Amino acid sequence: MNIQNTGLSQLIFENTYGENIMSKDDLMYYTLVIAGVFMIVLSAYASEGDCLAIRNYDKRQECLAYQRGDPADCTSIRDYDQRQLCRARADNQSRFKKLLGR
Numbered sequence: 096m097n098i099q100n101t102g103l104s105q106l107i108f109e110n111t112y113g114e115n116i117m118s119k120d121d122l123m124y125y126t127l128v129i130a131g132v133f134m135i136v137l138s139a140y141a142s143e144g145d146c147l148a149i150r151n152y153d154k155r156q157e158c159l160a161y162q163r164g165d166p167a168d169c170t171s172i173r174d175y176d177q178r179q180l181c182r183a184r185a186d187n188q189s190r191f192k193k194l195l196g197r
Contacts, residue, residue: 157181164189 146158153172160168161184169181 153177157184160185161188164192 146155146162149155149158153174156168156172157177160166160181164185166182166185166189169178169185172178172181
């Protein structure tokens with residue numbers, strides 16, 4: 096196989112003997128699977144995007160703890176009362192998620 100005289104499609108779909116390695120349908124399927132995984136990853140980051148826009152550190156941590164349902168995220172909040180309130184809200188959120196099975 097002379098690489099200089101072949102097109103990109105021949106490099107992808109044919110081996111050195113001219114036999115098909117992958118059909119165009121297979122390539123489309125794998126492309127869609129990769130795009131789907133990429134979109135799922137992006138949506139996970141987008142859900143935290145609202146909290147990450149908050150400039151106040153304590154409020155941002157409280158927002159993240161509530162969204163994740165993880166009271167441990169509240170440990171860095173400076174004010175004791177706000178930290179306890181954050182833990183209570185995050186704990187309620189995690190219990191609610193467990194009831195829903197998420």
